[in-house]
Amino acid sequence: MTLLEAGRVCIKKYGRDAGCRAVITAVESNGFVRVATSERTKERKCNPAHLEFLNEKIDPSNKETLMKTLGITEKRAAPSTTSKTQASAPKARAAK
Numbered sequence: 001m002t003l004l005e006a007g008r009v010c011i012k013k014y015g016r017d018a019g020c021r022a023v024i025t026a027v028e029s030n031g032f033v034r035v036a037t038s039e040r041t042k043e044r045k046c047n048p049a050h051l052e053f054l055n056e057k058i059d060p061s062n063k064e065t066l067m068k069t070l071g072i073t074e075k076r077a078a079p080s081t082t083s084k085t086q087a088s089a090p091k092a093r094a095a096k
Contacts (some may be wrong), residue, residue, distance in 0.1 A: 009056035
């Protein structure tokens with residue numbers, strides 16, 4: 001079992017996302033890994049020395065499992081409260 005593999009769940013130790021759960025989405029050839037965190041779901045390049053590896057592994061291509069593992073819930077669109085009224089229509093000018 002290797003630690004640097006896609007799907008490995010870990011915790012970021014340093015940086016802006018320190019203390020957040022992360023999932024390795026890809027391993028790059030230069031020694032860095034691509035991770036998605038619970039703070040920022042956009043994939044970021046990360047040094048593996050900044051990660052604490054957990055004994056969990058998921059399928060990173062499955063977005064539903066990825067979001068569930070990171071603890072992210074989908075945001076639902078707020079209901080539209082705009083209503084069309086005639087009060088907002090411009091008033092007609094009287095002819096002189």
